[in-house]
Amino acid sequence: MPELSPGELGRVRARFSLFAVLNVVSFTLLSGNIITLYVLRLGGGSFLVGLLSSFMYIAYLTMLLGRQMAPHWGMTRLMGWFWVLRYLCMLPMLLAPLAASAGLPAVAFGLVLASVLASNAARGVAMTGYNPILGEIASERDRGAFLAQNQAIQHAVTVALGVAMALVLGWRSTLAMYNAFIVAGVAAGLWGARLVFTFPEPSRPSGPGESLLRGLAESFRQRTFRRFILLYFFSTLAIYMAVPFLVVFVKQVYSLPDSQVVYLTVVGSVGALLMALASGFLIDRVGAKPLYFVFTSILTITLLAIVLSPALASGVGVWLFAAALFLFNNMGQFGMLNASQTYFLAAIRREERLNLGVVYYMTLGVAGGIGSLAGGALLDALGARFAPATAFRLYFGLCVGIFLVLLGFITRLENLGAYPLGDALGMIISPRDLRAIGLLHRLGRTRTLAEEKDTLRALAGSPSSLSVEEVLSRLRSPRFSVRAEALQALATLPVEEAVVQALVSEVKNHAFTTAAQAAEILGMRRVAQGVPALRRALQSRDYILASAAITALARLDDRESLPAIREALRQSANPHLSIHAASALEVLRDPGSVPVLLERLRRKNPPFLRDELLLALAGVLGMGDWFYSTYSEFLEKGSIGLSLLRELAEEPESSRIPRSLLEELLGRFPLSDKAYFASLAAELLTHLPVVVSGVDLAPTLAEAIADPRLARLERFSFLIAAAVVWFASHS
Template identity: 35%
Template sequence: MSEQLSAFRIKKARRIFDSFSGINSFSFALVTGNTITLYAMLLGANSTVIGLLGAFMSLSFFSIPLGKYGLKRWGLVKTFAHNWTLRNFSLLPLLLIPFFYVRGDLDISLVLMLLSVFLFNFFRGIGLISNNPVIGILSTGKNRGEYIVWLSLINNATALVATLFLAVLLWHGSGVEIYNIAMIVGIVTGTIASLLLYWLPDSGMKSFESTEKPLSLFSTLKVAFANHNLRTFLFSYLVLGLGIGMARPFIIVFCKEVYGQSDGVLTLFTLCSVLGALLMGLVLRLVIDRLGAKPMYIIFSAIVPVSLFFAFAAPAIGAPVASLIFLSLLSAVVNVGFAGQESAAQTYFFATVPRNQLVDMSMLYFFILGGTGVVGAVFGGAFLDFLYAVGFSPVVAYRIFFLVCIVLTGFGIVIQRRLQDLGSYHVRDSLAVLFSPRDMRALTLLRKLDTTRDPERETRLIAAIGTVGSAISVEKLLDHLSSPRFVVRYEALQSVARLERLSPRVTETLLFELENREFSTAALAARLLGQFRVSHAGSLLRLALKSPDYRLVAEAMLALARIGDERAQFLVGQVLVSSNNPFILIHGVRAMEIWHNTSAVPILLDLLRNDYLPAHIADETILTLSELMGVPRRFFYRYEEYIRERDKMNVFIYEEIDEMFSRRKRKDHDFQKIILDFLNDQFADEPFVRWVLDFSRGKTGIFSALLVSVALDADLNRQESFRFFLCFWAVTVFGNPKLIEK
């Protein structure tokens, strides 16, 4: 089998391997794990024997090096297929157990079981040397992660079916004949799965890919311990493995010995364990690549001692319904921790180890995995037997047992905290994501985005992700800025607007887009830089004022105002005076309103002198002036009425004058005449200015002084709308004299 397989052959091989994985997992669930444990307990096995059976599963990792000899002789696929076939044939002695059981030879029955399980895992270990390379070859390309997750789902789903099948069998009885049926079905389906492996294409790959000569075990240890982070990881993995290796085989035994559950009910707990693993897979596939391996390693590891603490408490003993619920939840949650920390640990391991050392370090990794499983299971069984021997009841014995497991796993978590982050999130931030419906929805949409091959659906998904407003999704969306489709790039950038703050990477991306994407996404980048007040973007935004992209110019003006770059206000004023583009003009006026300083007033007045200024721009400018002058907001509604019915402007101003007279409880007919005369005649400006100066009594503020100084400007006061504004302002000053000091 080669990594140079064509796309067609890979697709065909995947179908074969998918079938193999499903059937193999079905078989594996029937002949290992809790099934064998329950079968052994039926035969009268003590805790030591049960511990040995659990240890044999881990011992398989120590036979992996023997697979190298098989690779040299048979190649990758045949080494896999031969040993998987022998693995299943090694279980045939189990079929003799009913004959010895009927005769009362329980010791012989247990010996046959120990021998079969040992050989099963021995050949399994030799074949495992081919498993990961085969998956690696079949999962080449962009959808590598998707395919690996798909295999995991197949394995867990078919294991669930096998558990349900076993539960149905045990529901009708839990005698030796029922377990024998399960073994027969497991052996037959396992053999079928093994035969499927022979159908995989094989070009004679002899060994793992490696760029260096394989190291000895001593040299491997020397290299591993020279790397501080790898040393820390392996130590934490060792300590955690011991605690988990102790606890894992005895969860089901705890349910039987402490709570007295039947084999049929125990199968329900196995079902819950599988469901826990499925739940873990669904969650982990969404988050591990986004959040990083370290926080997931710590979080899922922490689930183990937390769940074991509840086992330590052993609640609801003697309450059938409550104990059933508790043990179901315990089985599910503790397996979430077991399976999750294993997956996260493997991911962190691959991220830590250099590619040219992967083969040798993987051997060390498997040795630790196998060794801790063996030692943990054997020690756990012997420790429980010792506790029973000294007179402890099952409840007390398991409390002491689980306390040791909690201490070991807790110590492993303490060591984990010293691991390098490798670019991952902090644990606290990762927990926030896991418990955030918004972030989890964003991650779900991101996964759909990663797998879609439809450009239109891609655009819709990006838009949907943007509406979620999750920071974790935006970081990923930025990768789509390299898309050749404008709508994809635009939607990806648009998602930034819903963030609470910008990360350094997002900021750098926006600056790049601003500088290099004229007539594309530069305008949107400018808007976002202003929205988030990125002050160091000022120099690029000032350069953007000279761009031929009018949308970029407009957004740059607003952004400069939002970041408070007053040095750029004069440049924006020059653009306003020289431009006839309504889009630029309307944004420039808005920028002056944001700056809200005295420099904005003369710029806006200069703009109003433009003979070609569109009416709606003039209206916007006058409304902005009213904001700067502190004119009450009701001017907006009066001005709106004026625009609709210009012939009633005298009525509108008269109503304002009458209201002010009523508020001040005095009338000033001279003032009324001055205002109405100026409103209707631009040449009646001198009395208007004289009244303002007399009324201010030398207390005219800067804004008011600027406004009054242009009241005599013929280019401005010839505009009826501007006179309407001046008259309304004067009436407002009459009612509130403090306003003239502004």
């Protein structure tokens, strides 16, 4: 099948969603709790309930027949016609009440058994095509969200339908009313079958997909599939040992009427709806395996509540307890099935969907049938020896033990792109990560440039490793502003290997655009792997990139780059590059850079560049923070700056220079006699060590102030005066 265009895919998905709604209507009316209540109304017991539940899943064995028919019929034609047959097979069951009223219960039960068995057998043949069709419709990127979205729609319909059925059964709970439900379910199912014929035909499988046994043998040699399918078998067995008998539990232990039980199924559908919403929100972000674990835990805790269930006398208490059981039971049960299907589709190749889809549903059928049948028999045996409440506690206690073992095996599954289990669980309970997931969903729905940029900006404010992949993909945007916003977001996200590689690539390949921003981030986040690319960027014709690379290398304390940074300051006529080079030398506190800074000061410089050079010198000398504030005051008003120097000189901490000489030096401001000030300052410096990283810079500074080209600069003279006072006070 050729790949569907976005428009075609959208229309096919819309038809599939309508099919899913009709299917859930028919399923709700023709299976599960309605059939259980129907059989109980006819006089059936737990064994018959378990037997009927087993038919639903044993029917998946007929997928083997469907597998043989698929190459001749085609997937959509096979699924469509057997979907029709599935619902027609339910019609004989309508005669069961007549047989029961005629005193022929065996005939009544036989009609029900035959109808359910034949319907599910036809369903099994039809389901052969389901996974291949679904695999074509559910793209890999948002597969989990698409499946969960459809489940959310289905369970919302189930809630509405359940409320309606509860109201009807509360008014009239008769076999005739159940027959009306069956007729409505058949009608909805036939309508949905019409839609199946409109689905695209999947591509024919090739290679191992041509032979079921060969494909299965090859897949079982893969540890990932082998572990999953075995776990899936026992998970399904455990689910259907427990779930079908929850209705029996509340009816036999708490004596709830049919109408109340239907209301409970509505509450259960709410739980399934909440599961679908949670799965749609999380599964494509954290992965299927963590959610498999979470929903299995929820179901385990729910069953444990039954084991520990108190003796309740209040009608309200009984109903609330039962409602909680149904809510979390469905949340856990359907969550496990949704996560397992998502994991299964991720674990197999496209050409394996037909064969392994058959294996998947056969596993579901065999395990579900064994679980339901064995569960019903075991529950009847316990019921014969113990009171109902005790029998159910013992039974569900066994189920809890099985689920606890399964939780251990889930942790051993391959991650398949999911986050490690511990990390994923932390994300699920982290408000920051949950907000990031919400923003990522919003990013996927953006339709305008402004929305995309706003969302990227919001992601920068909620740093999470979950955002990395989506933000990195925005670096391929054709729009510069989007790429810039994506880089700004990366500045706050965890520094993963993919982020490092992307930033390095930006520095190497995107000069004059985003390279400078990437270089800045490499320095700000202290990414040592970026040093080679940053060193090469020092020679770039993009002076903004070269400036950013200089700053980044300084932050990374890359002293091997010192000669190149000094040379950039010495040679560059670009003030922007010169400022960054001076600042980098200040950060590195390189005493060997002082002569270079002084050399640059001797040249004609704009005032703002001269200020940066002076501040860089102060920083290298180790008095940068103090000098910046003092120098700022001096520039505002010279007398205030000098007063600050006098205050420091008056502190009785130094014995190297007499206070009178410091007063004499400062008294020369404003510079009425520049030569005298310069000679006095040079003389004081000869008696005052100015040591930086083991190098005494006093002789260099004395030589500098003696140079008329520098001594004429009042701001430089103020720096020298400040240095004398500072080191005299801090010796």
